[in-house]
Amino acid sequence: MSTVVKTKNQTIKRSDKRRKEKAPKKPIWQKLRQVFSLHPKSDPLITLCIILLTLCGTIMIVSTNVGETTTNSNVVLITLIRQTMYLVASFLCMWFANRMFRFKWIARWENAIVLISFVAMLVPLLFTGSGGSYAWIRLPGGVTIQPAEFAKPVLIVICATSLYRAHQNPQMTQKWQILFRKPMICYFLLMVGILLQRDIGTGAIISTIFFACLIIPTYPGMARFQKVLKRIVMISIVAFVILFWVTDLGISILEQTPFSHIATRIANAKNPYNDVYGQGYQPANALYGIASSGFFGKGIGGSMRKYGYLTQADNDYIFAVIMEETGIFGLILLCILYGLLLYRLFFYAFKTQEMAYKVILGGTGTYLFIHFFLNVGGVSGLIPSTGVPLLFISSGGSSLMACFLTMGIAQQCISQIRLKEMTNHAHRSW
Numbered sequence: 008m009s010t011v012v013k014t015k016n017q018t019i020k021r022s023d024k025r026r027k028e029k030a031p032k033k034p035i036w037q038k039l040r041q042v043f044s045l046h047p048k049s050d051p052l053i054t055l056c057i058i059l060l061t062l063c064g065t066i067m068i069v070s071t072n073v074g075e076t077t078t079n080s081n082v083v084l085i086t087l088i089r090q091t092m093y094l095v096a097s098f099l100c101m102w103f104a105n106r107m108f109r110f111k112w113i114a115r116w117e118n119a120i121v122l123i124s125f126v127a128m129l130v131p132l133l134f135t136g137s138g139g140s141y142a143w144i145r146l147p148g149g150v151t152i153q154p155a156e157f158a159k160p161v162l163i164v165i166c167a168t169s170l171y172r173a174h175q176n177p178q179m180t181q182k183w184q185i186l187f188r189k190p191m192i193c194y195f196l197l198m199v200g201i202l203l204q205r206d207i208g209t210g211a212i213i214s215t216i217f218f219a220c221l222i223i224p225t226y227p228g229m230a231r232f233q234k235v236l237k238r239i240v241m242i243s244i245v246a247f248v249i250l251f252w253v254t255d256l257g258i259s260i261l262e263q264t265p266f267s268h269i270a271t272r273i274a275n276a277k278n279p280y281n282d283v284y285g286q287g288y289q290p291a292n293a294l295y296g297i298a299s300s301g302f303f304g305k306g307i308g309g310s311m312r313k314y315g316y317l318t319q320a321d322n323d324y325i326f327a328v329i330m331e332e333t334g335i336f337g338l339i340l341l342c343i344l345y346g347l348l349l350y351r352l353f354f355y356a357f358k359t360q361e362m363a364y365k366v367i368l369g370g371t372g373t374y375l376f377i378h379f380f381l382n383v384g385g386v387s388g389l390i391p392s393t394g395v396p397l398l399f400i401s402s403g404g405s406s407l408m409a410c411f412l413t414m415g416i417a418q419q420c421i422s423q424i425r426l427k428e429m430t431n432h433a434h435r436s437w
Contacts, residue, residue, distance in 0.1 A: 048422035060399035071321040093404040097411035104415030110171040127154035128200025139268030153405040163370035166220035171363040208393030219373040276391040292316040293327035304334030
């Protein structure tokens with residue numbers, strides 16, 4: 008009997024060996040895809056929206072740089088190579104965050120992350136400024152790094168990590184001062200760096216993200232503080248409208264401070280045609296481009312404003328070029344893609360019961376929305392121009408990498424939510 012069993016086992020081993028030998032080797036691209044793919048439970052619709060927005064952005068960046076071919080015939084090729092490098096680096100950031108992000112690791116290195124972020128915010132002060140701000144680290148070869156872009160995901164993660172710690176120690180939820188002590192310190196240090204850089208646009212984004220992260224948790228110990236915070240924000244908005252929009256008192260005050268360039272931007276937003284050949288040159292030409300677009304625009308490459316009229320055509324004012332070349336149709340497409348992205352983020356934020364995941368997803372959604380609102384609103388003249396990029400669309404490696412990094416963290420949280428949902432469903436079925 009034992010001899011028969013041994014013979015059967017040997018036969019099975021031989022057949023398995025033959026199958027392995029006959030199995031074709033996977034092509035190298037399949038192996039790379041397997042290694043560098045996102046978590047299987049990441050939201051596919053979010054990934055699709057990111058790909059489409061990035062593709063649209065790359066096309067528009069190349070199109071806007073055609074306007075510089077009169078002075079440099081190789082500018083389009085150089086732009087395409089540079090943007091491809093940014094995209095590869097950004098995808099690696101998203102992949103790394105999606106695969107490696109863990110709250111327990113962040114909690115261990117939280118203090119070091121905050122300190123490094125604060126020091127990084129001070130480094131740009133050693134370099135020359137641009138547009139009234141000192142926000143860039145200038146490296147050889149024309150490469151620049153904007154540390155403030157990475158401060159946004161850092162703040163979101165620090166806020167969420169405090170809630171992760173509170174999940175392990177429920178006593179922290181009784182007082183908001185204890186719960187959000189480290190996020191408060193992080194926010195204060197980042198704002199000090201931003202104010203020293205004179206980058207009000209980034210300051211507005213950081214403050215909005217922090218406000219969202221504070222009002223998302225539903226702990227009883229935070230209810231009173233959240234009500235007071237909402238009232239303070241509403242009073243601040245009303246005061247801003249009265250000081251800067253209804254009257255010129257706020258502009259007069261800002262003109263006497265180091266933030267006089269902000270006063271100029273507010274004045275241009277109220278009427279860019281007052282100084283159309285001076286400080287209002289770009290805002291006015293952006294409006295000219297939008298007004299001449301029509302429903303389908305002038306076609307890709309058909310913009311006239313990118314030929315010297317808009318010096319930041321591929322960055323701050325890329326929305327004006329998009330409108331001029333693709334018209335209202337392009338605006339609708341852009342809104343649909345952003346809308347789907349925001350919908351999926353907030354869908355999972357409301358769905359999960361984990362407060363840390365809520366803050367990550369809600370903070371990421373706020374991050375995307377406020378960038379879209381400030382850029383589109385500033386270019387169209389609805390609000391003062393803040394100089395913030397249109398995420399996934401505008402050129403710039405720092406904003407693209409920071410955005411992809413944030414989306415990688417969000418996708419990791421979504422994958423954990425979906426895995427937990429599948430586990431609970433399996434238990435209920437059993």
